[in-house]
Amino acid sequence: MGGSIGSLVTFEGAPGIGRVTAVEGGAACVTFFESPVEVEVELAWVDLGLLRGVTLDEQTRVFVPTVDGRWRAGRVVGGRAPEYFVRFPNVHYDVEVPEASLRVRWDRPTKDPVQVLLAGANETPRFRDARQPVRNLLLAERAASMSATGLASAGVGIHEHQVNAALRIINDPIQRYLLADEVGMGKTIQAGFVVRQLLIDDPSRRVGFIVPEALREQWQAELLDKFYLDDFARSDGRLPFAIRGHHEVDEWNKFQSADLLVIDEAHQLARAESPDDQPYRQLTAVAHAVPRLLLLSATPFSQRTTSHLALLHLLDPALFKWSELDGFERLLGTRRELAMAVFGLDEEPDPENPELLAYQFDALRRLLPADELLSAGMATAMAAFGESDIADPIDLKRAVAAVRAHVSETYRLHHRVIRNRRHVVEQQRLDDEGNMAPFEFTGRERPKVIRLDSAEGDAAVHAVETWLRMISADVADREMDPAPYARAASVLVSRLGAGTRDDVVAALEARLLRSSAPGVTEPELQRLTEAEVRPFEQRVLEDLQEASERDGSDELAGAIVKRVKPGQRAVVFCGPGALAGQVAAALRALSAPLGPVHEHLVSSVTGSRQDAVLAWREKGGVLVADQSGDVGRNFQQAEIVIHARLPWGPNEFEQRIGRVDRYGSGRPAAQYVVSDLDPDGLHTTWLRVLGTGFGIFEESISAMQEIADSLADAFWNNLLVEGRDYALDKMADIGAALAAERRRINELDALESSYGGGEGEALAKNISSFDSRHEQIERAYLKLITGAEGFMLSNRRQSDGSIRFDRDPHQAPLVSPRLLARVVTRPESRTGYFDRWQLTAGRRMFRRGNPFIDGIESVLAIDDRGQASAQWRLDHGWPHDPLVYFGYDFLIEANLAPVLDAIGQGQDGLAVARRRGDVALAPVFRRIWIAVNDMAPVEDDGVIAYLNQPVMKGRDVNLNASRIAALHGVLGGDGVLQTVGPEGYAIARDHLGRKADLARVTKRAAATVSERTDLLVAQTKARQVAAGMVADPGAWSREIAIGRALEDGVSAPSVRMTAVTCLVRSAQSWSEYV
Structure with a gap:
């Protein structure tokens, strides 16, 4: 316990290391440090008995106030409370500093890197050069994956129909779905994606599985070898999931407290004639108790109405009630005629027979006369024939497919049923770059x-x-x-x-x-x-x-x-x-060179x-x-x-x-x-x-x-x-x-049936495209993780080609052990590949969502090294006086506040809101350079490219505390930096808001969101008119509200500064200006 004023402490739920600033009665006031400008950014009164004193580890970055009102940044190299030894940059001795004089940044991303620079806490730009490429890759991956990190970090190939299904589920605030793909199309993969994402969003969650006994071992292996659920094991080693068999009915009730329940081969347990049939009754109790549910079934359309209702009742008891069985039978009967009309549309329409297609469309028009989108789609298809009455076969096929897709998406019995069929998936187009692998079936042969x-x-x-x-x-x-x-x-x-x-x-x-x-x-x-x-x-x-x-x-x-x-x-x-x-x-007894004989027997040990x-x-x-x-x-x-x-x-x-x-x-x-x-x-x-x-x-x-x-x-x-x-x-x-x-x-x-395209198609192609850069990704991460300006960990290439990262026993990382703990995760998370095509069972993908990579990302956000730098660039060809430039890095992303309000789940909905925001507006970095001579943005592409160049030995010099006077001399005095730094930021921020490409991107994104929302509005109107054909005519009202909120969040995006660079371009050495 640490309760004296000036002591460094923490407590359960604290946002990092704080400092006691007052003690009254049995409580202490604990404040947290953001920067030299925001010395006390947040405070909390905490019972003294709940406080824990903190001993600062070596390499902990600290800030120390100086007698002239400035601050210096250094790192702890020894000692313990109440005195520590601190090493400051370019100082050849260690300084003993009282604990009460030390400040440690809290565990939150840096709010204002300019203040770090103004306080003189900037460090060598080499830190920036080691970190920035990985920061860029992390953001590029976030944009590519739409923050669906559970998909990108899983150890499986990327296929559009599986990605589309998983994305739809994880982006829905209500995650209760029936996955009804045909056999062999990867329902297990889709469920694995969802489960991994759910645990990434909140590692404290727990998942239950009810599966046929014969599938238990395979589910266990897939969840560990492909979806790495042991990444989320508890401190005592317990896994975040449990599997029970179909026959273990008495065990099912233990899943009532689970955050997600997955039921494989659900149709086998839904063969019921009444809600009281066993074991359907027990299954209903647990399915309705959990907040999230995934039902897996390749045969959802039972011949028996009761079995069909039983399955949907598990999914949505408010909509599909056993007490309304007669009404459900009438609903199915009403839909039969519409189903026959859609089924009658040829998937390969005759390009020389417009009369036949018009006849088929008439059947749909008669059943759905008020559907304006349907009428427009049919008109587009008929227009493909033109005046010659002969249509382009490809254009006609696409137009008719669009009509089929519209009817299916609009009039599906329940909009949380996803069903992919083989013949549809086999027709899906791959990316033009060839990064995606086709989803193929091995097929069958007559014996x-x-x-x-x-x-x-x-x-x-x-x-x-x-x-x-x-x-x-x-x-x-x-x-x-x-x-x-x-x-x-x-x-x-x-x-x-x-x-x-x-x-x-x-x-x-x-x-x-x-x-x-x-x-x-x-x-x-x-x-x-x-x-x-x-x-x-x-x-x-x-x-x-x-x-x-x-x-x-x-x-x-x-x-x-x-x-x-x-x-x-x-x-x-x-x-x-x-x-x-x-x-x-008998095979083993033969002398013939057959090769190994393997046994797969019921009697085999687990x-x-x-x-x-x-x-x-x-x-x-x-x-x-x-x-x-x-x-x-x-x-x-x-x-x-x-x-x-x-x-x-x-x-x-x-x-x-x-x-x-x-x-x-x-x-x-x-x-x-x-x-x-x-x-x-x-x-x-x-x-x-x-x-x-x-x-x-x-x-x-x-x-x-x-x-x-x-x-x-x-x-x-x-x-x-x-x-x-x-x-x-x-x-x-x-x-x-x-x-x-x-x-x-x-x-x-x-x-x-479900049809591909849209967000899932884009996501699958984006992930595959990002994966194709694996060599660049590996180089950047290796430099950061193992380099002298990075984390200084070791790496070892395994016999299977994977890489394992560990602490280097011969050198101390330039990161405090407290922060390093975020990176030094389970050994399994630190062993894997950057190249998806090399993956082997159990080895990890080094992508966001892997705890090791997520740890790196969090350290880069919290540790302010590399976020503020100042350098002198010697340019002998520069004909002018030294000129100071400020480079401001901004992160532009969707504003999630209105989306969170629309979702209505508080912070629990944050992960869904983030993904929805990233789908609508891909997050991007923008750097704006301001020249101090006219305080105007630099527009010349050649100059911008020159300023963006990384540090070069012999040309660039770090303006540390002993050299910073050269910058002050060029600016005209010690106090000028305090003015031009924030002023330059204001000019850069204003310029960013007016920059044509950013305005164009946000306007286009808002328009796309608006179009999708308008489509939902039109489909909702059509469903309401055709209420006798659907069970939930108003199902998309929440989606429409989220769409409108997304439009607001994209139109006025969030803009946050993430780093600042000060660069002096001069024909003379810095030493001439001291």
Whole structure:
């Protein structure tokens, strides 16, 4: 505790180090120091018991008043209270100074660098030259990223649709969204962006995740390896997030105090018929308790109205109420006609058929007669035909796309639903400079069949076929319901293909014993045990158990070796059971040069599956997976995929095949399916249905889960009751039903899909463009971080090419330990890359948002070194008397005060307001030079370029305390600087306000904001007229208010001086003027 007058102290929540200036009773008055002009800038009365005395560390920058009323700046080199040793620039001895005479700047950006100069506290311009390039880069990055630092600092590639979704969420004061992109398009990435930004905005926040059990490990890895959430770990090491499984219902209520809840595969938990269904009721309680919510679902448009409502009720309970289910059904019905009209618009309109397009537009005009923006858009599209009735195909396509986008954005069921579709994203344009990578899908290939000649496999096939034949006859004879037996048959057939018997035995045992068994999943056990056990089933099991052949796994291993070359990456999907372990052991026993064999098993210890995947990606080889590899994991690096078995349902197979048909630039993996020798057997029949009926090897069916399940059950029913030939004849019905469902979804998507462009498109391109400057970025940061005029840290290049920054044990940094603590963050944050293309898992991006870079930025803002400098520049060709110039640096940015008022969340809305402001008006630096001879701005570009040159040895001399008299001599006396410095600032500030380019930039920015806000106004009017087609006709009223506030904040921006330079241009040495 420090309570005596003159002592340096701090306290909880203090804005830095303060000084006790008075003591009354049990409290002390603590003031803070800004500059020699504002010696006491803020005060607080604090209980003496809450004060903590401060011992100044070496290198702490201090200000000391002199007897003549001036101030000197120095740095602490030793001592402790009540006496310190201070070293002043160009003084060859250390001065002992009482604590009561020392002042330390508070931890706030410098208000007025001119006052630092006037007080004689300026330091060498070399500090400025080391710091200014990084200051410029930090501002350039802020402008490029629009302060979306969570996106720019994440360890992922930059793609427009993902950036657009994340930006929309983090810039919304109400962050409750449904992310509904199709499978494989990066919903996890979008959620990761949002979570990282949320924690950057406030590191004290906490996030909860509810995910399918199979995805827990992958979520954990992605959040740490790509989004670096351990950057925000608590002091005791606890992470800022927790993950719970879908089945851990009793644990969900612990997330009610979370700042954000993320629910993956939310549709699985929203399959409810009433709000009281379990576990939907528990999910609703926690979803409504948290202030922010992200629902992730690739299949939001359920066939069941109740499931659709259940999902939206989680998102917005005030708008979508269970008590208004009938009204919700009517709303969906009303929207169907509009959806069909939009869906009917050709994405590739015929440039020679204006009559067809006019007919399609008429359907929209009839439904939305009051939408003036729609009418204007349709008129623009029709005008593309001109007098010749033949339109330019590209112009026409863009015009029709604009009409589709307008209708979708204006009449979306809920404006906080974001859905990107593959075909739309694939058409998005990249930047012309080639900095952005395309978002590509690895795709799918029809499989080749590997037919195993295995005695063990023949025994397994015989057992299942015998069981099916006898059950079929028994069902017919006893007139039993075939459906439960058909579902049991589907699980048994899923154990065929690989030529082994153990897992068929396990499935039969689970059915007969009606209890769980190793290698049988809970859904499979339910399907196996629904139907009554028939007496003959025990004999089928015993016959299979007595079979002595054990050649299946060896035959399969041999077939794999023939198809996988050394160095290739292959995945062998084995499904549930013991097969995966058997195949891995058989592969390792072979002498063939196959490469490493990796295991991805349910029984593996936590973390080992992730290690196996990382090793497989890095070294290649064969990754053998049981059901743990069918969901969650991404294997798009696979070159060969072998399906040792086929799952019992198309949705389960879609999940598996989606592991390799994902984002990636490689060609589709070669696919193989293992089967027995019979081309007409049960296993091959099911393969034909999956491939031809469901078309699963050609395109994703992930959006059609509900109907796919029912169609599969119908197939198994037909197989059991009518036989193979009949079941195969009905394959055409499967294709027709899927086509109808796909059309229904596409019609809904015509209204609900998101379209790119706008702010997200600009942000993605800006970040990619800034990333392309990585060599320049690295040079500037290295000079600041490791240079003699910078922080004097060490750097070491790692074996993977990353750089690690540490304190240099051989030299003391020119920054106090208190400030250096902002930079010397966790080692992980200080190890990474400046080049995004070199990133490896777990290594950081050196961008704003990384605590290390943010620490550097905060030190540059607080530490006034380099913010005020004075120098003498020797110019032998200068024909005039010495001339003094003042260079004033200004930061121009949007004024956030009106935006904060419109958002209405106080300081909690500051981060959102900052991003919105940076989107509207990119922050910029401007430097204005004033010549003292006429006190007018310098307009000559050549002179400005000369004045902006960095310090050059032998030419430039720092005007420190022992040389500053030369400046006073040129100006005409000691007191003149006190006048011309502030006067020059006033002239520079006035000139900046009148400068043509700045006025033009702010006017254009304000106009852009106004146009966007006017568009929202027009869309709101259209929604209100069409109230029967939307759930929330007035949803954008808050956005309109924020838009008008942004317009005000851009029209009259904030302008703040950040640095000042005084430069004397002279043909003679400074020493001649002392």
